[in-house]
Amino acid sequence: MDNFVFSSSCPLPIQRYSHITLAHGGGGTLMRSLIDSVILPAFGDKNLDQLHDSAVMQFPQGRLAFTTDSYVVHPLFFPGGDIGSLAVHGTVNDLAMSGAQPLWLSVGFILEEGLPLETLQRIVHSMRRAADQTGTAIVTGDTKVVDKGKGDGVFINTAGIGVIEHALEINPQQVKVGDAVLINGDIGRHGIAVMAAREGLEFESGIKSDSAPLADLVMALIAGGVEIHCLRDLTRGGLASALNEIAHASQTMIAIDERAIPVCDNVKGACEMLGFDPLYVANEGRFAAFVAPKDKEKAFSILSSHPLGAGASIIGEVKTGAPAVVMKSQLGAMRIVDLLSGEQLPRIC
Amino acid sequence: MCLGIPGKIVSVTDGEDIYRMGTIDFSGVRKEISLAYVPEAQVGDYVVVHAGFAISVVDEEEANQVFEYLKEMEELASGSDTVS
Amino acid sequence: MKFVDEYRDPAAARHFVRAIKSTLTRPRSIMEICGGQTHAIVKFGLDQLLPSSLTLVHGPGCPVCVTPVEMINKAIEIALQPDAILCSFGDMLRVPGSQRDLFSVKAQGGDARIVYSPLDALKIARANPNKQVVFFAVGFETTAPNNAMAVYQAKRENLENFSLLVAHVCVPPAMEAILSSLDNQVEGFLAAGHVCAVMGYREYEPIAQKYHTPIVVTGFEPLDILQGIALCIKQLEEGRAEVENPYVRAVRPDGNLAAKKILAQVFCPGPRVWRGIGEIPDSGLHLTEEYSFFDAEMRFGLAEALRANAASECISGSILRGIKKPHECPAFGVRCTPEQPLGAPMVSNEGACAAYYRYRRHATKGN
Numbered sequence: 001m002d003n004f005v006f007s008s009s010c011p012l013p014i015q016r017y018s019h020i021t022l023a024h025g026g027g028g029t030l031m032r033s034l035i036d037s038v039i040l041p042a043f044g045d046k047n048l049d050q051l052h053d054s055a056v057m058q059f060p061q062g063r064l065a066f067t068t069d070s071y072v073v074h075p076l077f078f079p080g081g082d083i084g085s086l087a088v089h090g091t092v093n094d095l096a097m098s099g100a101q102p103l104w105l106s107v108g109f110i111l112e113e114g115l116p117l118e119t120l121q122r123i124v125h126s127m128r129r130a131a132d133q134t135g136t137a138i139v140t141g142d143t144k145v146v147d148k149g150k151g152d153g154v155f156i157n158t159a160g161i162g163v164i165e166h167a168l169e170i171n172p173q174q175v176k177v178g179d180a181v182l183i184n185g186d187i188g189r190h191g192i193a194v195m196a197a198r199e200g201l202e203f204e205s206g207i208k209s210d211s212a213p214l215a216d217l218v219m220a221l222i223a224g225g226v227e228i229h230c231l232r233d234l235t236r237g238g239l240a241s242a243l244n245e246i247a248h249a250s251q252t253m254i255a256i257d258e259r260a261i262p263v264c265d266n267v268k269g270a271c272e273m274l275g276f277d278p279l280y281v282a283n284e285g286r287f288a289a290f291v292a293p294k295d296k297e298k299a300f301s302i303l304s305s306h307p308l309g310a311g312a313s314i315i316g317e318v319k320t321g322a323p324a325v326v327m328k329s330q331l332g333a334m335r336i337v338d339l340l341s342g343e344q345l346p347r348i349c
Numbered sequence: 350m351c352l353g354i355p356g357k358i359v360s361v362t363d364g365e366d367i368y369r370m371g372t373i374d375f376s377g378v379r380k381e382i383s384l385a386y387v388p389e390a391q392v393g394d395y396v397v398v399h400a401g402f403a404i405s406v407v408d409e410e411e412a413n414q415v416f417e418y419l420k421e422m423e424e425l426a427s428g429s430d431t432v433s
Numbered sequence: 434m435k436f437v438d439e440y441r442d443p444a445a446a447r448h449f450v451r452a453i454k455s456t457l458t459r460p461r462s463i464m465e466i467c468g469g470q471t472h473a474i475v476k477f478g479l480d481q482l483l484p485s486s487l488t489l490v491h492g493p494g495c496p497v498c499v500t501p502v503e504m505i506n507k508a509i510e511i512a513l514q515p516d517a518i519l520c521s522f523g524d525m526l527r528v529p530g531s532q533r534d535l536f537s538v539k540a541q542g543g544d545a546r547i548v549y550s551p552l553d554a555l556k557i558a559r560a561n562p563n564k565q566v567v568f569f570a571v572g573f574e575t576t577a578p579n580n581a582m583a584v585y586q587a588k589r590e591n592l593e594n595f596s597l598l599v600a601h602v603c604v605p606p607a608m609e610a611i612l613s614s615l616d617n618q619v620e621g622f623l624a625a626g627h628v629c630a631v632m633g634y635r636e637y638e639p640i641a642q643k644y645h646t647p648i649v650v651t652g653f654e655p656l657d658i659l660q661g662i663a664l665c666i667k668q669l670e671e672g673r674a675e676v677e678n679p680y681v682r683a684v685r686p687d688g689n690l691a692a693k694k695i696l697a698q699v700f701c702p703g704p705r706v707w708r709g710i711g712e713i714p715d716s717g718l719h720l721t722e723e724y725s726f727f728d729a730e731m732r733f734g735l736a737e738a739l740r741a742n743a744a745s746e747c748i749s750g751s752i753l754r755g756i757k758k759p760h761e762c763p764a765f766g767v768r769c770t771p772e773q774p775l776g777a778p779m780v781s782n783e784g785a786c787a788a789y790y791r792y793r794r795h796a797t798k799g800n
Contacts, residue, residue: 204379269376272354331446333478338791341771345523348400351575351627355436376434386692397683401550402579405630411681422452
């Protein structure tokens, strides 16, 4: 086992147990075997391989960005991704949103007793692929097992460290009146892809999650000299919630135009069917960029020329006024786009 | 109120009247919907769907009614006839 | 989307607005009965495009809003039973009962599930023969036949572990209740298009005549709503009071005969309490004798109403009857928000108060 060379296309033989048991979290030989047979082969990194209490890395020059997020998603596998790729993309994107180049990730698994080992294998391999794609390494981790019924298969926490090698300050306080607001593509795919696979609501959509690592795209904007003021990924609560958070943090009014916000036809169809507003549907590979007005076109062309920004759009601008998000409806009337009180629920009515 | 969305019937599964189901396409999204209440509906028809059931077949010939009314209204700025 | 996008055309909408402005000679109040229309009006900003002398009154047409607290308490009671599964449409889960909502029941180990169709609840019943599966049957006449079909199939299949907690309401008696109230200000109605798709519109003719009030069967897209308003105003200006149906693409005079047939077998009219309005005779649907076996209230011994204390500050009754606007409530946006709703119109997605709150109409100029 020790000489196993990682290969994502060749899953390891599963040992004595085909499912996670409490003993896998007990610190004994089974736990050791889980780490040796599943975790290390997938993540294999010189730091991780040391299996020391902490990973020690040489930090390059610059400022450090540090973030953490936990991932609970049901179902674990959905069209266009799974909890593993999501846990990597999400944390990488959080780093990217502060203008950092992601370097290292930690991963903490909370496994529910009874989880098939094969499922875990698929998830860790997916994480490895996602990490490779973003040029990050998984350098430290932890595994715990909880009683059956006390988890939802797998919960994952990832933390990430990145380096900021430029002088830009990227955060909501930098947002200025006149800034242009751009997004890198159509909205709502992730939320609808997950919803389509949810028990009791199943529908066929062909919609794949937009889950993707955004660091490349952000680095391209920075390399292109775009004066970025703020970046925000459009995850839970969607575009509407992200813009509201920034409007309140920056004490500005954000004015957007409904006609400039791309939504693909089948996401529109699903939203009509369920009574959802795509503005509030989650994304995992979309972000909003607030840039100086002089760089609006440049930012648009850099985004548009990247595969993950092919559907980019300039959706509005920052104005003076009470902190709020206002939107010109497709009929030309202005309305406030408020925060929702909770998750959108399918309506009959 | 009742959320009713028009979708196109793309297939009908055989089933005795009250169990008649069909796949309805809403702009690329497809869902199994009961056709029990639209026995006359066939593949290709658009139906208004509410809470898992097709409740009405969209009359395509009448679909332009609102635009015709608009035109009429503009032509007869002070007309007294109504359109039904 | 075909049959959706074309009815959202901005140029056509502007034409309608111009036509409405040129016909309107004095202030008018029109009620859109249906919460879905309220939702579309605020979402597309239609009320902002219309002349200010036209008041759109948001009616009681949201089944989630008008379901009385007692019924929600009963649903919660059922969901808390160890071998029961309570199935419901999505937005019902957030409606507060006296102490808690169905969401928090889940947190206490109760089994409350969201379904898209009543037939999904039936599927759950077939798959769980050892559980009692209850579907929370709310809705107007549009939804009632669908819920009726679930019971109709259950009876046919001798599915003894399925039942309905029935809280259905009907539109025409509510319209009469509004028109006959002393402080009524509603001069014309936009009737709910999808209710009429099922029921047809003949039953509205006597109401239009008796109260000399125009009733226009109206769809849900912006152009449908604007056309409904234009026709209603035209009638008012010409002194007519008729039932008109511009939503011809979906509504036939007699409605949907197949749906009405099953509806009449499974449900019969009876009194029903509307949250915020009170009891309206013959405004509810109840299971007929033949289907009483499937009555969850009987099955769970809940026929005796659980006492509920409605929040005294909440003016939802006046709002649902069109006498007051949400921002005229002293609690609006202060002690009553979508996170902490006092009354149901703040809870539901298209409840008048929630719609106002979300789009913050008049929030700053409200009195």
